Amino acid sequence: MASPYSDVSVGLPSPPTVVSDYNRPYDCVNTDGPHLILTEQPQSKFRFRYKSEMVGTHGQLKAERADRNKPIFPTVKLAKWSDGPAVVRLALYTGEDNPNQRRRHVHELSGKNCDKDTGMCEVVVDHTTDYTATFQNLGIIHIAKRDVKDIIRQRKKAELIEHARLRRPHCTQEEIRQSITPTDLKKFDEEAEEIAKAMDLNKVVLRFQAFQYDTTHACYRPITRAVDSELVVNLKNASTGELKIVRISQCSAPCTGGTEVWMLVEKVKKTNIKIRFFECDADGNEVWSAYGEFSEADVHHQYAIIFRTPPYHSTNLRSPAHVKIQLERPNDRDISEPRDFTYYPSNRKRQSPFMESARLDEDEDYPQGGGDRTKRMCHGSYTEPLDLRFSEFPSKHASSDDVFNKCGECAPNFLAPDRGSCSRGRARASSGSALPSQSWDSQSQHSNLFRTEFERLVELREQNKSQTSMNLMPKYSSSMLALSDHNKSEAIGARSSHYCGGSGFLSLHEPSIGREQSCSQDSLIESFARDCTTESGHPSTSMVKAEDQFRSTYVSAADNTHSHSSQAGHSFSLSHSLGSSPTPQTPSPVSSPYRKFSVDNDFRLMTGHSKAARSSVPEAAGDGKASQTLGMSSLPEYPGISWPKPDECRALEYHNYDNIPNATSLPNLIPDQSGGAGSTPPTYAELQPVQHHHLRPPLQPIQTTPSLDSHAKWGVGASPPPHPVNSPNRDQASIEYPRRSSAPNISGPCQTPTVTITPPAEFSPFSSFFWNTNDDILE
DNA sequence: GCCAAGTTCCC
């Protein structure tokens, strides 16, 4: 820049702050004339970085309108000014509702044109830049709390000196300095403390003001009023950060309410979080809402909430009601992206597949004790939803082998982790994980399952070409979520043995010290298991969950660990493997149509809490004998099943039995002759082959919600919460600049828009996971 | 000692 004014970027000094914004009232500024127009508001959420984090770069503050492809930066234009170069100064201010109450913030700006001492940013504008200042490269430096008071005190002192200097220009700097009394200093201290206490370190606004260099007085003179941006909040902080539902244990419940649901969330404050259920009509108007019930004690370490569903407005449903669920933060009325939730009629019987299959076993159509899902699942007045879907069938020319091979090619991510190709996202199966090292061939038991499923797909396609979606995989696995309390950086693992459709064991394992933490009475382990299947028929969570489960089924739970850890708490979810035992097991004798299924020793899930934990996983995985599985209590009374040590741990009960989409694939149980603990898990090969005698009902077209569709956030007709800086009392009426709504644009209905998915030219069964996006893509 | 908040580290 050729301007004689400050250009910090080339090492010139900052313009002298002779007239600073605190000592010159607004009415000194000509408001009829030049003014600043904020043409690009800064993004509303941004991670503030501590000074210690300022090594290297960590992203820059962009404009709210910016997106991945189009980087835009906060921009102001100096209007009605053509009188030569001017300086637009930017400083951070506090975010009080009333701009008049805002103070200079202790946080600083970093980046291009920013002064390291003042933390302010100054850009010179002139006719060559169309009097427009673009603030690129900005970072917000988070001043550590412990330093806040001191900074404020220093500033106050400097402010006083500045005033004195203006009042008494004849005095020397030293004389002025000495005129400050101890009383003054004490006063500064008290005031600084008060201000520091009130200062919200997670909210700032950008305050812009234009100055002209006054050659006569050799100082900078403001030529506009100050203009504030919208609020910029710290993305890292629980009270201002993004609200996000990470995972829900179940996304359906009876309309009568009272169902316990577990939810993993991004960091929240237990005193400032609600779970809101709401329903919109076809026009997107909200017609009902209610809050989930929970206490502060039900918020586990800021990352999990255990709550009870509120009753639906009608407890006499005849068909399922599809509603939404979202997090709400009362303080700023911020909300999370909603997720689907379904209320179903309360009279619906919920039975275990085990019981079902026992009954159906007498049916000659179901010699294997499975039974067609259509028949099995239609308990109520609606058909069971389907989870994993193709948007279209495999190429009709493809043989089942073709399909299967494709599946194999594209599925190493799931099936043969050591191959590593075709993986989605970051590489899995890192050396530190507990993934069993199995070749493709050695996973033939899994392959069989695939084959069966894909043969069925092709068969189905042939028989009903008009169908556009269908189940991909049976869901024979359940998810388990365990929350634990551990306060040290010990390696924490979890092991589980699991009888699909029945019950399971859970224990925590600490590989680093070889200790097993049992689920005894005084232990802090809370365990839980749910089938994650949605009953709604919406793709909703199912896609993601299905993928999770799918992956975990064939790879290992360790890789699937969703870990949230805080220093004192770990929460992690486990998805169960089916027969993915690292070492082949001796088949147990088949004495009945029921086959035993167990994946004992397969689960050594690390919380990721520490490196030590991660690195110790393989060791743990190889250690089978240390397993101290624990018996169950309060289990459903399954014929012939007896569990060991029933009093030693809390029950793990697998719910939603009737949600398992394809129970024909469910391995059935045989009595655990050895008493349960330590018994030999069967391989998948021991399980009965899946047989399909009946087709499923016609399937629904895929409905998806575009990911991160902000339109759904508020819904038509629903008003966004008032934004403080948009309120009428804003004291800058004469300044015109575009106001950013705090809420996304409202243009679409709340209802899930239908999107037709075009499959890729080349069929890949697994790609359905990728292109069938929905608003529940979480990770 | 617990635990949330705050800060730093590092992939």
Place this chain on the structure above:
DNA sequence: CGGGAACTTGG
């Protein structure tokens, strides 16, 4: 860059 997690502090 962007994000996650580890570590530290303080109520």
